[in-house]
Amino acid sequence: MDKNYLFNQRIRLRHLHTFVAVAQQGTLGRAAETLSLSQPALSKTLNELEALAGARLFERGRLGAQLTTMGEQFLTHAVRILDALNHAGQAFRPVELEEPAVLRVGVLTTVALGMFPSILERFHQEQPQAIVQVATLHNNVLLAGLKAGEFDVGIGRMSDPEMMTGLTYELLFLESLRLVVRPDHPLLRDNVTLSKALAWPVVISPEGTAPRRIAEAMLREQNCRLPATLVETSSTSLARQLALRYNYVWFVPSGAIRDDLLHRSLAALPVASHGPGEPVGIITRSGSRLSFSSEVLISTIRKSHPGQA
Template sequence: MENDRFTSRIRLRHLHCFVAVAQEQNLGRAAARLMLSQPAVSKTLAELEEIAGSRLFERGRLGATLTEDGEAFLVHAVAVLDTLGAAGRAVRKHDAPSPTLLRIGALPTVAIDLLPLALGEFRANRPHTSVQVQTAANAPLLASLKAGEYDLAIGRMADPEMMVGLSFELLYVEPVIMVTRPGHPLLVDGPPSLEAVLDYPLIVSPKGTTPRHNTESFLQSRGLRLPESLVETLSVSLARLLALRFDYVWFISAGAVRDDLERGLLTRLPLATGGTEEPVGLLTRSEGRLSMPAQELIATLRDSAARQRERLKGQE
């Protein structure tokens, strides 16, 4: 009976409003996107929470954050809107075809390595499909995928509570390595010690990211820790320029610098980094239906990842 009451009262406007607020994490921005007033959005959310019998957002000065029940509801709300969109396209199949947009989320280190080759091959088969790529750290990547902002993402496995509503397919595993410019003082007198490495300026991923955690765990297992003076960034282009032009040592996922290593622009320090390996894979919504272009891109990514695994073996 409760479920019948819910389905008889729920309306599409409730779902559109809920998903917009979940994506924007702010009632004002969601209202502007929906072309509604903020009070109208607040009223619609209140109606939805009353129908659901649960609080779906925590509202505060900094915006609106999904509760645990809200996270669970989001998975199904996005799936319902995806299915309705597919139904609409099915009955309009005789209309003139509209341009296809494929939205991809990716880790910065993956976007610079795995995606270029895959997208080049994909375009040869799908020349009329537009591709939108956004990069982010893993946690916001997963949140945006759940909220329906991406069709698929390339990232890392996360804690079980963050993976609710998502599927993960392993593509490859890569370690964190240390790279410098050729001719760096650390390379002059044979393999350096880790203690010597830490005497130089370092570039690392920000706190809260998997590469940063693995870097810190690696050093702690050897009785060492990162110094307080660091450059912390997710920007591969910024870190690359610092490493190329100065004496920085860059702790980075191996795939992100593969091309520079092969061309001799950067050099890997001859130090083992066992235990820093990170699984990288395809992420999709469990309840979502992938379009044909998305399925074709996934097939291309699998092929590119197989080649990537062979390259990474050569860097070990």
């Protein structure tokens, strides 16, 4: 009998839910907790799926469960199938009897300035009745708010293990640090180096934040120091105005200025960022049941994210 026919006949939703949970959680233990299953029951379902597929979907080891190449390919299809089923179920709900959904979202300030406006617009095309309450926060405050139940969904950075306890994290992209100026900045008339850039006023995130740590690592690596003329602020809107209108050099996470670079309202200096970048992803509470609006938002984020920034 045709192998593909057998796969289509025998696969069940529990196989897809189990597979996606393990892929997102990274370990069988956390996935079992999320699905309210015992680990042996989850392992059995996963083994059934791999037998149906005729291939290993995960490599299991001390560090958890890592997707194989075949697993990465299957994950795309599994997520789409589950998303489609969620949307199909929504069609049976009498809209006139429902209260408007209220969705509470916490996002990094750089995300709010960068990718999130387009995500909201696409989300409301599918959920025109939804009320979205958005808070822009530093990452530690965002994580604490998610744990306390103040937000349904967050877009934030991976943090220390103790900070991530009780939370589920799904990587979207790695966010690098860029140095940007207005397009007619005098710096751009010459060969640009980090030391030459630091001869101008700088606007940068406060100490203790992830962008500041990356900037300080870059400075140490190239034996440079911040100038005396310095603005430290967590306000991306203020920093953006200083860079757009004056001669400030802005140290900024790449996700916040994607549109500015695309439309050439700001110019990036050819100065290499330190390291691969900070991981930014979708964060929810482990084991919590997501509302339909939360599921739609998460699906929209997955479809809209820019890949590695």
